[in-house]
Amino acid sequence: xxxxxxxxxxxxxxxxxxxxxxxxxxxxxxxxxxxxxxxxxxxxxxxxxxxxxxxxxxxxxxxxxxxxxxxxxxxxxxxxxxxxxxxxxxxxxxxxxxxxxxxxxxxxxxxxxxxxxxxxxxxxxxxxxxxxxxxxxxxxxxxxxxxxxxxxxxxxxxxxxxxxxxxxxxxxxxxxxxxxxxxxxxxxxxxxxxxxxxxxxxxxxxxxxxxxxxxxxxxxxxxxxxxxxxxxxxxxxxxxxxxxxxxxxxxxxxxxxxxxxxxxxxxxxxxxxxxxxxxxxxxxxxxxxxxxxxxxxxxxxxxxxxxxxxxxxxxxxxxxxxxxxxxxxxxxxxxxxxxxxxxxxxxxxxxxxxxxxxxxxxxxx
Ligand SMILES: *Cc1c(COP(=O)(O)O)cnc(C)c1O
Numbered sequence: 001x002x003x004x005x006x007x008x009x010x011x012x013x014x015x016x017x018x019x020x021x022x023x024x025x026x027x028x029x030x031x032x033x034x035x036x037x038x039x040x041x042x043x044x045x046x047x048x049x050x051x052x053x054x055x056x057x058x059x060x061x062x063x064x065x066x067x068x069x070x071x072x073x074x075x076x077x078x079x080x081x082x083x084x085x086x087x088x089x090x091x092x093x094x095x096x097x098x099x100x101x102x103x104x105x106x107x108x109x110x111x112x113x114x115x116x117x118x119x120x121x122x123x124x125x126x127x128x129x130x131x132x133x134x135x136x137x138x139x140x141x142x143x144x145x146x147x148x149x150x151x152x153x154x155x156x157x158x159x160x161x162x163x164x165x166x167x168x169x170x171x172x173x174x175x176x177x178x179x180x181x182x183x184x185x186x187x188x189x190x191x192x193x194x195x196x197x198x199x200x201x202x203x204x205x206x207x208x209x210x211x212x213x214x215x216x217x218x219x220x221x222x223x224x225x226x227x228x229x230x231x232x233x234x235x236x237x238x239x240x241x242x243x244x245x246x247x248x249x250x251x252x253x254x255x256x257x258x259x260x261x262x263x264x265x266x267x268x269x270x271x272x273x274x275x276x277x278x279x280x281x282x283x284x285x286x287x288x289x290x291x292x293x294x295x296x297x298x299x300x301x302x303x304x305x306x307x308x309x310x311x312x313x314x315x316x317x318x319x320x321x322x323x324x325x326x327x328x329x330x331x332x333x334x335x336x337x338x339x340x341x342x343x344x345x346x347x348x349x350x351x352x353x354x355x356x357x358x359x360x361x362x363x364x365x
Contacts, residue, residue, distance in 0.1 A: 004278035004306070005241035005326060007359035009041050011049050013234035017221050018053055020232055024208055025215045031079060031197060033218030034069075035061040039349065040356020041222055041236055044072040045363055050221075051076050059216060063089040070094075079122060079156075082132070087111050090119060098158065099123045100132040105146040112151025121146070122156035122195075125182055127175040129162045139182050144189040156195040157183055161210070165202035165226040172203065176210050183212070202226040224337050224348040235336060238328030239355050242321050243292070245271040246312065255309050256301025261286055265313065269300065272308045272324050279354035280308060280326060283344040292324050293317065294331025327355055 021030055032055050038046035047058055047069055056076045060066050062083040069078060070093045079096045084104045090097050091111065099105045099121050112119045123143050126133035134142050147154040159179045161172050179198055187193040196212040201220035203210040205227065219226060223235035247269050255261045255269060263269075270292060276282045285302040290310055297310040312318045327335055337348035 005239050005274045005355075005359045006362055007040075007356050008238040008240065008328075008362045008364060009045070010234070010236050010238070011045070011363055011365050013223050013236045014046065014049055014221060015053060016234050017223050017236075018050065018055070021204060021215065021217050021220065024204055025211050028211055029057055029195065029197075029214035030055055031057040031059050031214050031216045032221060033059050033200075033216055035059065035065060035081065035218070036353050037065075037357055039218060039222050040353040042356075042361050042363075043069060044074070045361075046221075047074050047076070048072070057214070063093075063095060066095050067093055091115060091117070096120050096122060096155065099146060101134070102142060102146070105149060105152065109149040109151045118151050118153045120153045120155040122158050123154065125157065125159045125179060127159045127178045127198075128171060129160050131160075133159065136178050136182060140185040140189065143182075143186050147186075147190045154190065154194055156197065156214075157186060158196070158216075159198045161198060161200060161203055165206075169207060172207060172210070176207075180212075205231055219349060222352060224352065226348070228338075235328060237337070237352055237356055239326040239359055240323055240328070240330075241272060241274050241326070243270045243318070243324055244273040244307070245320050246318050246322075247271070254301075256285075256304060258302055261301040261309075267311055267313045268315075268318060270297065270310045270312045270318055270322075270324070272310060272326075273306065274326060275304045275306045275308055277305045277358070279356070279358040281340075281344055281346075281354065284308075284340070287343050288340060289335065290324050290326050291330035291333050291335060292322055294333055296333060296335075327351070 032050045034043045034047050037043045058076050059079040061081050063080050063086050066078045066080050081098050108119050124133035125139045163171050183196050197214035199210040199215045201217045204215050204217050223233045225231050249263050249267050249269050253263045274280050282303045288299045289296040295315045297312045300311045301309050337351040340351045341348045
């Protein structure tokens with residue numbers, strides 16, 4: 001969309017973050033998660049760079065996202081995590097479905113037979129997420145059945161942690177135990193071991209034993225950690241714009257809708273041409289900072305649809321047109337997605353997807 005702030009994406013940071021992942025998972029497969037437009041970073045550019053760095057497996061949520069990557073000429077294996085609506089697309093674009101129930105397995109088998117071909121699939125087991133996948137009680141029979149269906153090539157077996165990011169790892173350990181039992185039983189039944197994967201970013205960083213045959217990192221590739229520690233990751237996304245105006249306001253002047261902020265001294269107030277329509281959450285009203293001239297300036301008053309005001313009193317020399325950073329680094333200061341998430345009781349995922357999907361993107365190497 002041609003409006004508001006720009007998001008400068010540092011692709012060299014992607015390379016460094018991938019190196020962090022590879023150091024942990026060693027030679028095992030990395031399935032890079034590029035769903036939601038690569039968490040707001042642009043799935044085509046991110047995928048291209050990942051593929052050039054040797055990543056040969058990508059995963060998206062829906063077939064539409066995979067189609068976009070194929071149309072951009074990306075030839076890596078693409079796993080589609082959730083969508084099963086458009087079966088033809090899986091064949092047209094050579095995509096790898098995640099099978100979550102018997103009916104869709106049968107549908108894929110029929111379509112593959114009709115076309116005289118085979119489709120590689122991964123099958124999902126629900127070990128505690130309560131969302132999609134086969135229940136552990138029936139999983140082994142179901143999966144062995146699917147592996148035997150005409151036209152189906154069972155390539156992978158997967159599950160998903162519901163709380164690998166908590167301090168208490170006991171539930172994740174029990175999920176891994178359940179998954180391992182199913183993996184062994186399925187392998188015995190079909191006479192070989194499928195590619196097994198359950199580890200998301202949090203597990204890669206804090207529970208490396210869970211990286212079985214492959215890891216499925218998303219967030220950490222983009223340089224955000226799900227924990228307080230940064231693990232040497234470098235954020236890719238820098239969201240910036242230029243000040244629209246800087247005004248001097250007298251003591252007692254209300255700022256923005258609802259007069260939730262009133263100047264308590266003669267103040268310099270800067271107007272930022274970005275607001276909640278640009279993914280800058282309205283809950284940042286009187287509750288966040290941006291960077292101007294390498295210094296932190298508090299957001300004052302309510303965030304508007306297109307504008308946000310900052311108190312820049314005392315920073316000195318702030319002028320209309322100066323760069324203002326909503327997320328990322330300026331000088332020695334950094335505003336991380338984790339910081340913004342903490343202020344409004346959400347997670348860094350939501351910060352990067354909301355800010356990143358609306359801003360104009362530029363890529364730097
Ligand atoms: C989004 C997603 C991931 C990646 O999670 P991160 O926490 O970003 O690493 C992995 N697996 C599945 C099934 C997902 O939906």
